[in-house]
Amino acid sequence: MSTRPVEILLVEDNSDDVELTLHALRKENLANNLYVARDGEEALEFLFCTGTHSNGASDPPPKLVLLDLKLPKVDGMEVLKRLKGDNRTKTIPVVILTSSKEERDMISGYHLGANSYIQKPVDFEQFRETIKTVGLYWLIINQAPLSEGLPRAPRQVAGA
Helix, strand or coil: CCCCCCCEEEECCCHHHHHHHHHHHHHCCCCCCEEEECCHHHHHHHHHCCHHHCCCCCCCCCCEEEECCCCCCCCHHHHHHHHHCCCCCCCCCEEEEECCCCHHHHHHHHHCCCCEEEECCCCHHHHHHHHHHHHHHHHHHCCCCCCCCCCCCCCCCCCC
């Protein structure tokens, strides 16, 4: 359990992709405040402070969500739809990070409010560089609106 706010919520069920993402973010010192949700249901519970995340201190929402589409329990599109459909979370940048090559997934993602759609590179170095660039842009370069004034429920923050 951490008292520091989560900056990145990684929603990914593939252990290899989790490790590659964490490696790339750690190398750039961007993985200090990261939470990994292994399915869509856990991501929603984390974001909306329900279920196993219903207790704990009140924290600001994550600064970035890296979202896979093909997830167990609740798929990524449904997570995106709920996240962008709620006033408490709609301004959180969401980067879809998926292996899907389906044009319809890209179109649906943008229609539901995704801020970016990235097909996961197969090559390790390209994957690392992509994650590095995404992290640097959304956490350092991008200027997000202040979330103050938006209602937030309490959230329990667990380590990655």
